[in-house]
Amino acid sequence: MLSKRSLVGIRWNFHTLAVLFFMLIGIQAFAADPAVDSSDEAVAAGKAIFNANCKQCHKLDQKYTGPALRGATDRQPAENVKKFIKNSQVVIGSGDSYYNDLYKEYNNVNMPQHEFLSDDDLNNLLAYIEFGDKEDPAAAAATAGAEGGEVAAGGGIPSGYLTVILVVLVVVLLLILIVLGLIISVLTKYLNKQELDEDDQEFVSQKFNAGKVLKSDGFIIIVTALVVALVAKTAIDGLYSVGVQQGYAPTQPIAYSHKLHAGTLEIECQYCHTGVEIGRSANIPSPNICMNCHTHVQNVQGKEGVSPEIQKIYDAVDNNTPIEWVRVHNLPDLAYFNHSQHVKVGGIECQTCHGPIQEMEVVGQHSALTMGWCIDCHRQTEIATEGNAYYDKLVQIHVYSKDALKVKDIGGLECAKCHY
Ligand code: HEC
Ligand code: HEC
Ligand code: HEC
Ligand code: HEC
Ligand code: HEC
Ligand code: HEC
Structure with missing residues (x-):
């Protein structure tokens, strides 16, 4: 028989999941840079500029002669990234510590200057860098070796997998939310038609209470699981890179070039x-x-x-x-x-x-x-x-x-x- 208890349980699950869902959306929104245009035209225009000027040294998701570019505007404000693309030597010369470290990491390779790019060109480039050619992560990991570039095997879990997992999680949660929502509305209607005492009546028409959700078991378990997963990933990445000397460039006794x-x-x-x-x-x-x-x-x-x-x-x-x-x-x-x-x-x-x-x-x-x-x-x-x-x-x-x-x-x- 349908009881008040089952409605309580379903409601709590519904509320916990709803909070989690919006947290995930929040994380995703946080990760995307609103300063960068994501329209298809901008991405296509950016791709053409990229292929003509940058492709020989850069890939979006893999280190090549230069760093993997996706996420450049998360690492630095878009304005700085644009200045760097236009003339990297000016930015490095100005003493910017992020780009100076990067320059050292890449063995003082000078990126050519691109003063000829207009501000529109640069915006389109950034659009392509952030949103263009998202590779299938499995295929990307598999081809990494053949390119002679850096291999996921050497650098930890490819972040592409995590994005896929996150997206799948969001979709599954959304489906569960919809189903639970339907069940709750049906149950509420059904119970409303029954003869109920005052207590039950009050419960059935009760509204969402965020404070209680934050204290609920389900919520605490989910948050703990997320934290554990994060710690585990960091530890695994650390283990994978033990003994890997990529980027090691010692100073030599003679400044031979x-x-x-x-x-x-x-x-x-x-x-x-x-x-x-x-x-x-x-x-x-x-x-x-x-x-x-x-x-x-x-x-x-x-x-x-x-x-x-x-x-x-x-x-x-x-x-x-x-x-x-x-x-x-x-x-x-x-x-x-x-x-x-x-x-x-x-x-x-x-x-x-x-x-x-x-x-x-x-x-x-x-x-x-x-x-x-x-x-x-x-x-x-x-x-x-x-x-x-x-x-x-x-x-x-x-x-x-x-x-x-x-x-x-x-x-x-x-x-x-x-x-x-
Ligand atoms: C000759 C090789 C070469 C070319 C061509 C080149 N780059 Fe670079 N790029 C590099 C190197 C090497 C670095 C690392 C920093 C340094 O050494 O100056 C870099 C760094 C960057 C960074 C900073 C990345 C980060 O992780 O913050 C951006 C952004 C960038 N390049 C964009 C571009 C764009 C856009 C183009 C084309 C318009 C381009 N690059 C063309 C070699 C190149
Ligand atoms: C960029 C690609 C590439 C990388 C990286 C590479 N190899 Fe090879 N390796 C080859 C090719 C191609 C051959 C086949 C050469 C031939 O025609 O006999 C080969 C052949 C070999 C062979 C002989 C295999 C046989 O059956 O005769 C050995 C041993 C070997 N590689 C060891 C290594 C080791 C150890 C590393 C890593 C430190 C390494 N290779 C990295 C491309 C590569
Ligand atoms: C398939 C990958 C591969 C290719 C191609 C390759 N190397 Fe290497 N190279 C290595 C590896 C791996 C080591 C480290 C070997 C070791 O520690 O025993 C190395 C080490 C070296 C060293 C250090 C001294 C030594 O022999 O250990 C020099 C110098 C060098 N390579 C030069 C070259 C030159 C020049 C070429 C092209 C003619 C070349 N390599 C092609 C993988 C490669
Ligand atoms: C193509 C060459 C190649 C083949 C084939 C290969 N290995 Fe290795 N293996 C290496 C190299 C290079 C290293 C050193 C890697 C390093 O220092 O990170 C290594 C390291 C190892 C280590 C030490 C791991 C560590 O972290 O120090 C073990 C154990 C090992 N291999 C086992 C195997 C076994 C078992 C097989 C057969 C199933 C195998 N390898 C096949 C190249 C090879
Ligand atoms: C085939 C000829 C050739 C060989 C072999 C050669 N060099 Fe050089 N090197 C030159 C030339 C030419 C210059 C001067 C370039 C210039 O005028 O800018 C030079 C410049 C230099 C400089 C720069 C001096 C300074 O004050 O900036 C150093 C250091 C150097 N070489 C070291 C070496 C070492 C070490 C070796 C052996 C491993 C070597 N070279 C092998 C031709 C050579
Ligand atoms: C004029 C001589 C000379 C020429 C030409 C030369 N090298 Fe070297 N190479 C050296 C010397 C000397 C060192 C050791 C000092 C250093 O690491 O810079 C060295 C070091 C290296 C190393 C690192 C070795 C290690 O310790 O693991 C690699 C890799 C290498 N060379 C590759 C190349 C390649 C590839 C070319 C051609 C594009 C090349 N070299 C041309 C003289 C030369």
């Missing part, structure tokens, strides 16, 4: 890193290789005397001591990595793993170098079999499969290939 030598002077990587096509290690050049040029080049053009930095090379040669370069990349001993396998046989560019070295004043670790990073690429990269007799047999066998031959198909996921 890849930007100058590999960028401006266009010296081949192999000229100095002689091992990349031959064996496991790429090799760091000995002072003798520097001396091929620096016997003559004693300073930068236009400066007199011997540069103190180049003097350090002379000292090393005279005293027959090595230069104590600080190692940037460092896999643990348990993992085996071979350069020639990847560079010579696999035909992979240095930049795929090391990032735009030719733009770095100081070399930093670009990729996560976790096991997930290696594996993701092996899952997705097709093998360059053409013109490689070594693979002829394999290709013949594989010809019956619809998919291209990937590294995983030649054993690239076997533990023993990377561990011994």
Whole structure:
């Protein structure tokens, strides 16, 4: 039989859920920046500008040469972001601490200036950055490795998943709310038709009481669950990043610049890193290789005397001591990595793993170098079999499969290939 008790229970659930629902809406509204236009036209116009000027260095949801851009206007006020896009050097020069830290984090890479962009252009860009091309998070996580960018496996739980979970939660709550609301209205009508004493009559026509809801068990349980989930996520993210040295860029004993030598002077990587096509290690050049040029080049053009930095090379040669370069990349001993396998046989560019070295004043670790990073690429990269007799047999066998031959198909996921 329908009783007062069941109506009480349903009402409390309804009220608790209603509060939770509006909390979630509140969080969502808080996350979106009202200063940014979200109309389709603005997003489309922004995308065109982005593809023409920014795409080579930025992605929306992944770190690339520059940071992942989505959320830029949450991290800084939109006005500052616009100034930075127009001329980043002016903002960095003004001493802004957020952008100075970012600049350091990205190895002092200068973002080109975009003074030619109008304020409308900039608004459209921001619209695209915030609302454009939302990727399916599962696919985004899967492709991250193939891009040679940073992999979710190395950086914690991708935030895309959390958004999806939040949205699903909101929809489910909304449905429950509607159903409960219907039940309550039917029940109230039904009870109103019954003969009720004064107490019951008062209860049935009782109004919403926020204070009681805040004290109700259901509400407390839900809030506790949310807090626990938040703490757990933070802890898991922390654990995932233990030992990951991404971004590590130590100061070197000589202010040697890849930007100058590999960028401006266009010296081949192999000229100095002689091992990349031959064996496991790429090799760091000995002072003798520097001396091929620096016997003559004693300073930068236009400066007199011997540069103190180049003097350090002379000292090393005279005293027959090595230069104590600080190692940037460092896999643990348990993992085996071979350069020639990847560079010579696999035909992979240095930049795929090391990032735009030719733009770095100081070399930093670009990729996560976790096991997930290696594996993701092996899952997705097709093998360059053409013109490689070594693979002829394999290709013949594989010809019956619809998919291209990937590294995983030649054993690239076997533990023993990377561990011994
Ligand atoms: C040559 C590479 C390059 C190009 C092209 C480039 N950027 Fe950047 N961008 C960077 C780097 C590197 C940083 C990190 C800060 C620094 O080093 O100055 C950055 C930082 C940013 C930031 C700050 C992000 C944050 O997390 O707060 C924004 C916003 C930005 N870029 C937008 C753009 C837009 C919009 C364009 C195109 C109009 C663009 N960038 C073109 C390399 C580039
Ligand atoms: C003129 C010589 C020279 C050239 C050319 C050169 N490098 Fe280097 N490279 C060095 C020296 C010296 C170091 C060690 C100091 C440092 O880390 O900056 C180094 C360090 C590195 C490191 C970090 C090594 C570590 O400690 O983990 C990487 C990665 C690297 N180079 C990649 C490249 C790539 C890619 C190119 C071509 C685009 C290149 N280098 C061109 C001399 C050179
Ligand atoms: C193929 C020739 C070549 C090789 C090899 C080479 N350099 Fe240079 N390096 C140059 C030239 C040319 C300049 C001057 C560029 C200019 O005038 O702006 C220079 C400039 C420099 C400077 C800048 C000096 C200053 O005061 O700013 C340093 C430091 C330097 N080199 C270190 C090294 C080291 C260390 C090595 C070996 C790992 C090396 N170079 C190998 C050609 C070379
Ligand atoms: C498939 C990814 C990948 C590619 C491609 C790649 N590297 Fe590396 N590189 C690594 C890893 C991983 C390490 C760390 C190795 C270790 O610690 O044992 C490394 C280390 C280095 C080092 C430090 C010294 C050493 O040998 O350990 C240098 C220098 C270097 N790479 C230069 C290059 C150059 C130059 C190229 C292009 C010709 C290149 N790498 C291509 C992944 C790559
Ligand atoms: C950017 C993509 C990429 C990344 C990142 C990468 N690899 Fe590879 N790896 C390849 C390709 C492509 C081949 C196949 C080369 C060939 O044709 O034999 C390969 C082959 C190998 C092989 C030989 C597999 C076999 O069955 O012969 C080993 C071992 C290996 N990689 C280890 C590693 C390790 C360890 C890491 C991480 C530190 C790593 N790789 C990161 C692309 C990658
Ligand atoms: C493509 C290369 C590759 C393959 C295949 C591979 N690993 Fe790894 N593994 C690595 C690298 C690189 C590291 C070091 C990662 C780091 O320092 O974060 C590692 C680390 C580990 C660690 C140490 C974890 C830690 O946090 O220190 C264990 C355990 C491990 N691997 C087990 C395995 C097992 C089991 C398999 C087979 C199912 C396997 N690996 C296959 C490359 C590989």
